[in-house]
Amino acid sequence: MLNRVLIAEDLYLLRDGLVHLLQAHGFTVVGAVESGPDLHQALIELRPDVSIVDVRLPPTFTDEGLQAALAARKVVPGLPILVLSQHVEQLYARELLADGSGAIGYLLKDRVFNAEQFIDAVRRVAEGGTMMDPEVIAKLLASNARHEPLGRLTPREREVLEAMAEGRSNAAIAQRLYLSDSAVAKHTASIFAKLDLAPSDDDNRRVLAVLTYLNAASR
Amino acid sequence: MLRKVGRGLVILAMITVELPLILATALTLILAFGLGLVPLYPPLVRLVRRTAGVTRRQVTKWCGVEIEDPYLPPPPPPIPQADGLYRYDRTLYKTPRIPMWNARWKWMFADPATWRDFLWLLLDPLVKLALALPFLFLAPHALHAYGKWAAFLLAPTAKSKLVGQVVRLNVVRSQAVDSQAAEMRRIERDLHDGAQARLVALGLTLGAVDQLVDTNPVAAKALLNKAMETSSEALAELRRVVRGIHPPVLAERGIGDAVRALALDSPLKVTVELDLPHRPQPPVEAAIYFAVSELLSNAARHGSADQVTIDISHRGRMLCVTVMDDGLGGADPSKGSGLRGIERRLAAFDGVIALMSPPGGPTTVSMSVPDALPEEYAGGSSRLPRWKSAIVVVGWSLGWLPLFPQGVVAGVFKAFNIDEHEKAWFLALYLSPPWQWPTIILMMCLGVAMYGAALYIPLQHSAERWMAEAHPRRPWFEKC
Numbered sequence: 001m002l003n004r005v006l007i008a009e010d011l012y013l014l015r016d017g018l019v020h021l022l023q024a025h026g027f028t029v030v031g032a033v034e035s036g037p038d039l040h041q042a043l044i045e046l047r048p049d050v051s052i053v054d055v056r057l058p059p060t061f062t063d064e065g066l067q068a069a070l071a072a073r074k075v076v077p078g079l080p081i082l083v084l085s086q087h088v089e090q091l092y093a094r095e096l097l098a099d100g101s102g103a104i105g106y107l108l109k110d111r112v113f114n115a116e117q118f119i120d121a122v123r124r125v126a127e128g129g130t131m132m133d134p135e136v137i138a139k140l141l142a143s144n145a146r147h148e149p150l151g152r153l154t155p156r157e158r159e160v161l162e163a164m165a166e167g168r169s170n171a172a173i174a175q176r177l178y179l180s181d182s183a184v185a186k187h188t189a190s191i192f193a194k195l196d197l198a199p200s201d202d203d204n205r206r207v208l209a210v211l212t213y214l215n216a217a218s219r
Numbered sequence: 220m221l222r223k224v225g226r227g228l229v230i231l232a233m234i235t236v237e238l239p240l241i242l243a244t245a246l247t248l249i250l251a252f253g254l255g256l257v258p259l260y261p262p263l264v265r266l267v268r269r270t271a272g273v274t275r276r277q278v279t280k281w282c283g284v285e286i287e288d289p290y291l292p293p294p295p296p297p298i299p300q301a302d303g304l305y306r307y308d309r310t311l312y313k314t315p316r317i318p319m320w321n322a323r324w325k326w327m328f329a330d331p332a333t334w335r336d337f338l339w340l341l342l343d344p345l346v347k348l349a350l351a352l353p354f355l356f357l358a359p360h361a362l363h364a365y366g367k368w369a370a371f372l373l374a375p376t377a378k379s380k381l382v383g384q385v386v387r388l389n390v391v392r393s394q395a396v397d398s399q400a401a402e403m404r405r406i407e408r409d410l411h412d413g414a415q416a417r418l419v420a421l422g423l424t425l426g427a428v429d430q431l432v433d434t435n436p437v438a439a440k441a442l443l444n445k446a447m448e449t450s451s452e453a454l455a456e457l458r459r460v461v462r463g464i465h466p467p468v469l470a471e472r473g474i475g476d477a478v479r480a481l482a483l484d485s486p487l488k489v490t491v492e493l494d495l496p497h498r499p500q501p502p503v504e505a506a507i508y509f510a511v512s513e514l515l516s517n518a519a520r521h522g523s524a525d526q527v528t529i530d531i532s533h534r535g536r537m538l539c540v541t542v543m544d545d546g547l548g549g550a551d552p553s554k555g556s557g558l559r560g561i562e563r564r565l566a567a568f569d570g571v572i573a574l575m576s577p578p579g580g581p582t583t584v585s586m587s588v589p590d591a592l593p594e595e596y597a598g599g600s601s602r603l604p605r606w607k608s609a610i611v612v613v614g615w616s617l618g619w620l621p622l623f624p625q626g627v628v629a630g631v632f633k634a635f636n637i638d639e640h641e642k643a644w645f646l647a648l649y650l651s652p653p654w655q656w657p658t659i660i661l662m663m664c665l666g667v668a669m670y671g672a673a674l675y676i677p678l679q680h681s682a683e684r685w686m687a688e689a690h691p692r693r694p695w696f697e698k699c
Contacts, residue, residue: 055471056467056471062470062471062472063471086467087458087462089467091468091483109454110450113450114447139483139484142484142486143485
């Protein structure tokens with residue numbers, strides 16, 4: 001059971017709320033830090049199963065949390081980290097996904113309101129999944145609609161890929177798009193083929209598909 | 220050569236205009252100030268200014284001496300008060316005519332440049348006559364000499380330049396304050412109509428939940444869901460407002476990554492090239508960010524462009540940004556308010572924007588903001604080279620040695636024959652007598668030269684800065 005969580009958040013109320021929420025759902029909070037340097041140290045020393053990190057942290061109140069997370073993942077590749085922020089940027093999403101090892105999440109802070117979905121997201125990231133906020137996905141769609149290789153996808157396949165980038169399983173995608181499980185499986189296979197992803201472990205391919213999606217038109 | 224002689228002759232020929240004008244001026248001044256026919260004064264000033272203007276243009280074009288207009292900017296048209304009357308000093312007028320006339324009269328009379336023009340007009344024929352022969356036989360030198368003379372009285376003084384600058388700064392300041400106020404109003408409206416309204420709705424919904432929670436838990440739950448939705452919407456609204464005030468990426472990462480984030484969000488294919496050693500000042504960063512954002516959305520909306528290249532670099536302390544797209548071109552700044560807005564925003568930092576958009580494309584927009592980077596990125600231009608600094612240091616620290624002990628004091632000793640046998644450490648007194656005086660004088664010259672060099676090198680090096688910081692003291696004759 002992957003349930004050792006580290007929380008990095010400088011606002012006391014939110015930090016406390018997160019601790020209670022996670023404890024109520026059976027997680028063990030191994031640490032709650034409130035500054036960038038502390039976070040970096042804790043990530044490397046404690047190696048939590050999943051960390052929930054706010055982008056903006058003291059002392060500089062810029063992107064301290066993001067930098068600490070990226071630095072820690074250089075030392076410990078694939079360290080699961082869920083980044084929370086008041087705003088989402090494609091730029092940051094790309095930086096988080098750049099190493100291609102998955103186990104990364106990037107969500108708006110509002111998503112904490114829906115406890116079930118949030119806990120689900122935390123679990124997925126802990127298991128090595130990729131969770132992108134729907135708003136990131138929407139921005140990506142808006143800006144990459146015209147470019148290859150996503151241009152090759154049918155609108156339906158695009159919807160499936162979008163849901164995949166949000167970290168949903170095939171079953172969840174089927175439920176959301178009102179499709180049968182087999183139809184979703186067919187769409188995902190077709191997406192993998194169109195994005196030239198060699199057959200391999202399905203989870204890994206899902207991450208790669210999302211990466212292709214994010215790096216569309218490889219600017 | 221022949222052409223230069225021709226030009227000299229044309230300048231000489233102006234005497235035929237100047238002589239009648241001098242007579243007219245004398246007559247008008249007597250009539251205007253002696254007999255009170257004041258209305259004759261403004262036409263005279265206009266005539267003299269026109270003549271001086273012709274000479275300025277001739278000199279700038281032919282003599283290689285650039286002369287700008289020195290006049291103060293004309294007064295703005297009078298603005299009616301709330302009751303529709305026009306006020307000038309303590310008198311109210313029904314029409315703007317008299318206040319306008321008064322203001323223009325004051326403008327013409329009080330401007331020192333007017334009186335410098337009169338003085339020039341009076342003396343110019345004499346100078347021209349004196350230069351008549353050189354104009355024929357030494358045309359290039361004579362032209363240059365005439366240019367210097369004309370610049371002496373017709374060029375702007377330090378004072379008038381400063382006044383012009385103050386007027387321009389006033390305009391820029393009021394624009395900056397206006398746009399700031401407009402921005403504040405927009406933010407207030409956005410918050411009032413958006414987040415604030417949603418928070419009120421949220422409070423109402425929660426109040427309803429409070430009433431229902433015991434009697435009808437199902438309805439209460441539905442309302443709670445709605446409340447959560449509303450709070451999400453309020454947050455989204457706030458995010459949008461914050462982005463309009465100061466985008467978070469800009470605060471977190473600076474102009475480079477902020478522009479990259481813009482590039483990623485744009486539907487176009489955008490390449491960003493960045494060469495900055497340091498972040499510019501935050502207000503400049505914000506202005507440039509919003510300018511680039513505006514230009515990108517312009518390119519996407521009007522130019523039917525596919526590719527955009529954004530280049531951010533620096534020249535010394537100046538920040539240079541170029542945005543180029545491969546669209547259809549033909550952009551016209553007079554049509555949209557976007558480019559005007561950028562221009563106003565940049566003007567607050569003395570920045571300028573240049574647009575090149577021939578029909579058929581491509582469209583290139585260059586923006587530059589001087590002094591946007593910290594002092595240490597000034598580049599080599601403003602700092603003294605090491606050897607020059609060495610001369611300055613040696614001059615200041617050792618100049619006294621040849622000048623006083625070896626020069627002046629030795630000279631006094633020699634002149635008054637003080638203490639014949641005690642030569643002390645005066646080098647000159649150890650030499651044979653014919654060499655003593657020359658050595659003493661040489662020492663004095665050396666000392667003066669060392670001090671002179673130490674003073675002159677920094678002055679000459681930063682001449683431009685020195686001029687800019689100089690205060691006008693004798694504005695009538697002091698040239699800038």
